[in-house]
Amino acid sequence: MHNNYHAELNLLWGAIILEELARLGVQHVCMAPGSRSTPLTLAASQQQKLKQHLHFDERGLAFYALGLAKASRAPVAIITTSGTAVANLYPAIVEAWLTQVPLIVLSGDRPPELIGCGANQAIVQPAIFANYAKRVDLPTPDLHIPAKVLLSSIDEAVANLSGPLHINCMYREPLYPQQLLKPLHDPLPLALQLYRDAAQSWLSDARPYIQFAKAQFAQLPTKDALSRFVHGKGVIIAGTLDADEQPEQLVALANKLGWPLLTDAQSQLRQHPAAIGNIDQLLQQPHAKSLLQQADRVLLFGGRLLSKRLINYLAEQSWHSYWQVLPQQQRLDPSHNAKQVIMAELSQISELDWPRSSSAHWALPLVTQNEALEQLFSQQIDHSSFGEAQVVRQIARTRPGSQQLFIGNSLPVRLYDMFAPISSTPATTYTNRGASGIDGLIATSCGIAAHQGKPTTLVIGDVSALHDLNSLALARQANSPLVIVILNNDGGSIFNILPVPDDQVRQRYYRLGHGLEFGYGSAMFGLPYNQVDDLTGFVEAYEDALDYAGASVIEVKVAANQASDQIAAIGQWVRQS
Secondary structure, X not given: OOHHHHHHHHHHHHHHHHHHHHHOOXXXXXXXXXXXXXXXXXXXHOOOOOEEEEOOOHHHHHHHHHHHHHHHOOOEEEEEOOOHHHHOOHHHHHHHHHHOXXXXXXXXXXXXXXXXXXXXXXXXXXXXXXXXXXXXXXXXXXXXXXXXXXXXXXXXXXXXXXXOEEEEEEOXXXXXXXXXXXXXXXXXXXXXXXXXXXXXXXXXXXXXXXXXXXXXXXXXXXXXXXXXXXXXXXXXXXXXXXXXXXXXXXXXXXXXXXXXXXXXOOOOOOOXXXXXXXXXXXXXXXXXXXXXXXXXXXXXXXXXXXXXXXXXXXXXXXXXXXXXXXXXXXXXXXXXXOOEEEEOOHHHHHOOOOOOOOOOOOOOHHHHHHHHHHHHHHHHHHOOOOOXXXXXXXXXXXXXXXXXXXXXXXXXXXXXXXXXXXXXXXXXXXXXXXXXXXXXXXXXXXXHHHHHOOOEEEEEEHHHHHHOHHHHHHHOOOOXXXXXXXXXXXXXXXXXXXXXXXXXXXXXXXXXXXXXXXXXHHHHOOXXXXXXXXXXXXXXXXXXXXXXXXXXXXXXXXXXXXHHHXXXXXXXXXXXX
């Protein structure tokens, strides 16, 4: 092939890849600028089926894509250029791998002859993500490699995708065609026209080239197995669950069995009035813990529990029967308990013909104890001095059911888990609790907000916000309410509740107080900003922000030890009650 056609063939391959990804369910493509990824970028600019998102920072871009994938429950494509641009995706890829979120990285790369010879911006990109992503290493575009080979490679890799996929795309120069074509439709040089015509049956269709069936689940428990399992005192635990899994079905299941439903902060049921939401605190209340220790059966939906007390409860009990329900095969149990893992959708299990437990309502006192804690929190938090837990509870009860809530690591999500109020219509909640990093939280929330434009609130600590400050450039693109609430306690106050043996060491090496505020940073990105230091001011600012069609920042100023002192005081009250 004449060298002049290299750019056109590169572009044609890029167009084929993106068209097939769109047919496979991809709705969004996220792009950072770069030259070596030009065939992919130009193809994306002509692709009408994919919504495009642009950002200058690959790390923030990847977390933005993570948020889009969480909200859409569909794979999201990321286009980057070569070199360290690809490496900047790593933190988000790790998080996506741990939480089984499908991200598809399309990285532009140098051809083989430019690797390992000192060529500019050339690193070894195949397998750069190690075990954190599936990989497809494409050769440089070549007329001798039929389009059907390219299509079948993509189809097999994306089918039943439950985590990141890295498609490395090597391109030879020239990268820029003489004119911007729609290579799947516009006239091409004869050799390329014949190449494209060989895929005419695919072009004239709207389906993927190869259509893989959805992976099937294992056999469901028999009616006899269900009868044996419920013959005793049991608990149902709702771990990390997506709103689309309809976790509210577990409320009906708990009522049918007569077993208590214990909920994690990430279950979508933490604030449900029919659930035992305050389980983290109840497990340090002597009467409640003594009652829960009578359980000998557990039915766990999902995994990745936040509360260490709940994790320890699962580890310390001598379970007669331990069932865990997961949508895909995973080992999600840091305590390594013996168990039966059932690979099924939540709805498949909840809709089974469950008999009523022989020990129905054995833990009924938990309901009263759970409600008593809510009254304690109201007294000791809502009607006490201004602080972080008070703000988290206020957010969780404001306009419930009409907004999305993204809760940041590491103190905010623990405050929500410990103290969230009961609500009849709680918000849909999101977290990044795979690797539980503090990086990319602003970007992830922006991606969540962008998918359908639903009102969204991010609750984030000050160190996390500093870590991802340039993602405020993504926030300024929002055209629906996106409220970024920064809890500024001047450092990493999570370390106040950890057993660091010396306070001077804690302050110097862990908390890292910075003395910074976020007003000028918000102004730099053109975002409305409020700083508050009392509940009345916060409520007014928050209500205004939820009515604003765009992103805004509310900085909550609190003392460095406010939250940790309050957690300790409430814990003492709970243990003595």
